[in-house]
Amino acid sequence: MADRDRDRQQLQIHPQQQQYRYEGGLKNILPQKGPTASQIVAIVTLLPVSGTLLALAGITLAGSLIGLAFATPVFLIFSPVLVPxxxxxxxxxxxxxxSGAFGLTGLSSLSWVLNSFRQATGREPQDYAKRRVQEATGQVGEKTRQVGETIKAKGQEGVGREGRESGAAVGAGAGRPA
Structure with a gap:
């Protein structure tokens, strides 16, 4: 029988659940000292301001309701004009x-592109553009010089040919009386 009681006791044993209790009391929850002087001044200042604003909100609400009561018949009479x-x-x-939202979206997209460009190249887009313009100007100057030399060479060839042809014509015409 003693064995049965021992078996029952073993079956009835449950693991103890841990219970967390706060035993610090009310003193540990509340701050040790009271409000500071600046906090008291802020509260004393804000109470009249908030009360005034609340009163203005109430007056505005009452005025809106009275105005709506008088304007409702006018809205009903003129509704064929007012609705369109x-x-x-x-x-x-x-x-x-x-349009404002699209403008802001465009500006933010442009800002994002410029920032990503700065991060990718490590320099400002204006500096990059200036360098590209200088390179393009140098290339245009070089190309202009090459074209000028080509025109000059062709012009000299043309003058040389013309001179030979003119000289022959001048020589042929020199023997005849005018």
Whole structure:
């Protein structure tokens, strides 16, 4: 029988669950000292300001509701004109905001491209463009010089040929009376 009790006790043994309890008390949760003087001044200053703003918000809400009550019959009478006008204004505002969004997207894309260019080349795009323009100017100058020399050479060949042909014609015409 003692063996059975021992077996039951062994079966009934459960692993103990750890329970975490905070035993520090209320003193450990709250700060040791009170608010500073600057915090008190900030609260004292903000209370009237926030109260004034809250009162203005209430007055604005009341005025809006009264205005809506008086304007509703006018809206109903003029709705055939107002609805298309509202649609037109909404479309214009949407177009304006869309163009602004596209402009910001374009500027941010350009900024991203410039930053990635700076990271890839290690220099500013303006410096790169200046260097490319200087190279292109040098190449144009060299090409212009080559073309000038070619024209000069062809011109000298033409003058030399013309001179020989002119000289023959002059020599042939010299024997005849004019």
């Amino acid at each position: 006008a509202a649609i037109l204004i909404a479309g214009a505002v949407t177009a304006f905001l869309t």
